[in-house]
Amino acid sequence: MPFEITKQYIEDIQQLIAEKNDDSLHVLLEEVHYADVAEIIEELYVQEAIYLIKLLDSDITSDVITELDEDTREKVLKGLSSKEIAEEIDELDTDDAADIIAELSEEQKEEVIAHIEDEEHAKEIVELLRYDENTAGGLMAKELVKVNENWNVLTCVKEMRAQAEEVTRVHSIYVVDDADKLKGRLSLKDLLTTSTKTAIKDVFIKKVDSVNVNDKAEDVARIMQKYDLEAIPVIDEIGRLVGRITIDDIVDVIKEEAEKDYQMAAGISQDVEADDTIWELTKARLPWLILALFGGFVSVSVLGGFGDAMKHFPELFFFTPLIAAMAGNVGVQSSAIVVQGLANDSLRGSLWNRLIKEVSLSLLNGFILAVLLMSAGMFFLGFEFKVGLTVAISLVSVIIIASIIGTFVPIILDKRNIDPALATGPFITTSNDILGILIYFLIAKLILGF
Amino acid sequence: MPFEITKQYIEDIQQLIAEKNDDSLHVLLEEVHYADVAEIIEELYVQEAIYLIKLLDSDITSDVITELDEDTREKVLKGLSSKEIAEEIDELDTDDAADIIAELSEEQKEEVIAHIEDEEHAKEIVELLRYDENTAGGLMAKELVKVNENWNVLTCVKEMRAQAEEVTRVHSIYVVDDADKLKGRLSLKDLLTTSTKTAIKDVFIKKVDSVNVNDKAEDVARIMQKYDLEAIPVIDEIGRLVGRITIDDIVDVIKEEAEKDYQMAAGISQDVEADDTIWELTKARLPWLILALFGGFVSVSVLGGFGDAMKHFPELFFFTPLIAAMAGNVGVQSSAIVVQGLANDSLRGSLWNRLIKEVSLSLLNGFILAVLLMSAGMFFLGFEFKVGLTVAISLVSVIIIASIIGTFVPIILDKRNIDPALATGPFITTSNDILGILIYFLIAKLILGF
Structure with missing residues (x-):
């Protein structure tokens, strides 16, 4: 079609x-x-x-x-x-x-x-x-159908006809008092089956969900989704009905929310599209790349600091990109899961339980990966046992630390009312790269003693 | 509230x-x-x-x-x-x-x-x-209000009342023929303002959007969003009305689509949440980590192959994580933009134009980053000019290649009907890591001649 x-x-x-x-x-x-x-x-x-x-x-x-x-x-x-x-x-x-x-x-x-x-x-x-x-105020439209609780059904129907002409889709009829304060809603069915002389006061439904004009757009989206609402009335600070938000406006908010998190994780400032100009794309991408570059400098310095190890254990330096990449990947995985959990409001349980879980998970994954690494490294690449052991132990440690950082940095940011998605992507990859390399060489120094 | x-x-x-x-x-x-x-x-x-x-x-x-x-x-x-x-x-x-x-x-x-x-x-x-x-069939409900084109308004209203009892929200009244084929829709307003003896045939609106029962859920979501529909009828292979889909079901599809792309980019098989068991989380995360680990082995071998360079230019090895990280970051940025463009159906223009744009963008970003790198590398870290130049030229080349891969792999996958999001995250990072390191050492060999 x-x-x-x-x-x-x-x-x-x-x-x-x-x-x-x-x-x-x-x-x-x-x-x-x-x-x-x-x-x-x-x-x-x-x-x-x-x-x-x-x-x-x-x-x-x-x-x-x-x-x-x-x-x-x-x-x-x-x-x-x-x-x-x-x-x-x-x-x-x-x-x-x-x-x-x-x-x-x-x-x-x-x-x-x-x-x-x-x-x-x-x-x-x-x-x-x-x-x-x-905010809710920025999403709402003024077009809505409202009736006064002091009217009777006849007046109400007449007034509604006039109002409905301006409104494309009538989702609900809202009931207000003389001060324009939202009191409830009216069912179309009740209105049509009641005597025309009945007072609206006697037939309207007192229970009605509403949002405040200053509520955040994403909170409105969450409420409308949760309660399966196709429209929600918006009230001002003193309870007056000032507008209504419909589900189609919310669809855009939900989509943008999800896309924004994705873009942040990919290291792109939000709101950029493939067809934007090169200048706009550069503005969105370059800052993150510069951040990553400076992170890279730090890793260069760390490696330079362990430069002496090169004489006796050159293989160690072959493994740095692997260790850094694994730290980055694990960090991104952990942070993505937490950021989505925060966005969906589905993170439950205490921080302590989460820590235990994350460490167990990393130990399990890390152990499997370390065994794979040691076997492949020793049998196929021919490294000596001590070097293989060093890399394997480093891998497990790096995975544990990267997953803890990936999990808790977004949670901490969220607690301080900073967008947790900031802690995904280049930020988490870069800091885990550096930390990963540092831990790797410290462990190597401990085991190999250079 | x-x-x-x-x-x-x-x-x-x-x-x-x-x-x-x-x-x-x-x-x-x-x-x-x-x-x-x-x-x-x-x-x-x-x-x-x-x-x-x-x-x-x-x-x-x-x-x-x-x-x-x-x-x-x-x-x-x-x-x-x-x-x-x-x-x-x-x-x-x-x-x-x-x-x-x-x-x-x-x-x-x-x-x-x-x-x-x-x-x-x-x-x-x-x-x-x-x-x-x-598919549309998997999303639709059987509850809907439909009338036969051969009825008159009176029969219609009677039948509708009975049907409406089962339907929570009447979005539209659909008109079918004797064979149950969808012919159009009826406006509630027209129905109520027409004489009860009028034939439905004479008042219904012949234009009605519909989807086929086998259409993909994401296509249905796209159509409903584009045309701002709150409900859409579903027809079977021979045009019979078999169900209807409402906007609230579509909200979930849209959200899941966006979240799925994000999870793929973060290297998590879809459909996993922070509160799933360790076993489920491992199943979702470990495969990608193993992929990254094997990618890591390849980078170890590549570095090992250039091991001789270590004697004369040990600094080169300090820069490998930086080069690899930049390649990974640029690749992820490019692929994320393309994957979102494909998801929103907003990618326009020829592949050739896209290639030129991506290369120009990379040249611009790469040049700025290379200048930053050379200045910092030479003044603060004290590397000699030739090494700085090598790293800078490598950086620009790696950025160009990573962005081309990040842009075109998703497009090619999409053309072959494979989910382009597969080409984001660990896959693109890992392959760009390897390629980045390889290009880096090849350029180094060319310039420094080891």
Whole structure:
């Protein structure tokens, strides 16, 4: 069923744009979903994209603009006047509208807002712009259906009809008091099966989940997922109903959360994509590489410090990359498991039990790996027993230490309210590299006595 | 608003269970959401958990069982008879019911299904068990509201009422023909504002997105996200409506997809959690470590092969962990960006352009890092110019090669329908380690001529 965008199709559209054949473009794109139009636009040159956006109806293009990649959107919006942007904004729900306006320059923001026709809409958007994008306030939309507890069913149904026109999907009907404070919710079924004179007060459900406007986006995501909610009302500091968040907005938060952890672990500052510019990619990648480089210097110094051992035991130096790599791998494994556990709120039990478990696990894995290493090292590579033993003991020690660091650094960061994902990737690999090499040579010195 | 489960609260519940004080337990847990009951159960001993499950109403406990961690669920279900499990299953939607039954042993499966009271329900569950869990069929539920195009509005409303009782949330009303083939959907608004004698044929919307029962779960997730759908109908090979998938099932797929990529990158076989047993964790982690160990052997052999260089240029060996680490880090960065791009379907442009971009990016990053390395190496660590130059040139070469491998191996795997995430983590680090060291010593040989 998905719509296939072929190269031919794009070329046809480009041809029609070049010919300014507006009628054919209208016919061709009439039935196409806005998400597909957005994909088409991503394939066009900026001038062609702007031409299409100006040509098509703003009830389509407003959604198209919302779907575009941030970079493409920026370029397209630069080709539109503030008035044209305002026309698109007029068609959007407040949350999407605020997201787009937030990306504009300060100056253009004001111009666009001044051009929005519906004053109420403009006011609501301005209100939403106040909130941090990573909070419930930054996620919520103002569009919702609410009724006063003091109304009767008849008034309620009438008012609801008017409100529902603005709301694409009615998930819930919220009940407020005269001060606009959230009191509960109303079931559509109850509303339709009750006499029209009944007071809302007597039929509404008093239990309703809600979040505070300042709650973190990821906490909202967690609550909506846990309780399987398709929408949740948002209240302000004194309990007034100020908006609602729907599950589709949360899907993006969940995805971004998971992707952010992955990117951190891979040593990329978040929010970078394969199609970003070289400059943006460098900004995201180089800092971590510089960190790793300086870590590398430390390992060079450590090795230099044990340089004398080279005369008698040159084989020791052949094993350093192996020891460093194993330390890095074990550290990344341990930290990834803990970071995901923290993200899913599924870490249970005491730190002490976790320590015992991590050490047992490392002993088991380390022992198996050490046996493999000693057999292979002595039989295939022909190293003497003492050297093999040194490397094997070092391997086990390094694995234990790397797994303890990988496990507890994220936990400690999390306790101090620092993103635990910071402790994954290059950070953990580099510090485990250094520590691994240091431990390795200390053990070697102890056993081989150079 | 979230419900806080304190240590005291758990102890109170354990105390009440020990006293078999059923009345107090009922009172205490009466108003608690099933998702919270599930969290409480995770904190209890198995026998206590089973006691609670048997005590509480199955309309709550059925949902509780669905929410439990797989491990806990397995233990709890072992404490219930097939008849008791069937009672829970009776309360669940077909998709959740099938998921739980799928986890049972073959023998118990049959027993439980035989005990399900509602025969229609049992038949539908058996049908769902046929589908692979990673397909649309494995995600869908049989509960949906469908009407025949040949009915009139009156019949339709009557039939719908009966069907709607079984369906928790009515997202859409689907229209089928006499052969049960999906023809379109019906808007609730149109239905309520049309004369009761109108034929459904004349009012329904012919355009409806759908997925095939064999479509991959991740493709379904992509379509629902792209088109912002809260539910999508599922059709079989000949177009018959067989089920529907709702957004909350998709949220789990999206999350698992993202987490799986992360775990692969960290060198953990998927589906392992911090609280799994040491044995399960070893199974997930050890294979990757063994892979890395064998990679390590290769690097030992490569270094051994260049052992003669040690006499004249011992410093070269101090830099091997640094070179290997940088190669690993760059490779992981590149592969992570590509894997995420593939997952989000956002990789555009030709392979050739991507190659040019990746090489330019590496040259830029590599050059900056090489300058840093040379300055630091020569001024602070006091290496001679030729050695510094060797290491710097090697660093740039290794970075270019690592980023090309990191970028293209996932793309090639994806083209061959292998999960590109396989090419991240230990695999890419290990191969880049080896290749990095090899290139480093080859360049050193060329420049220093040992």
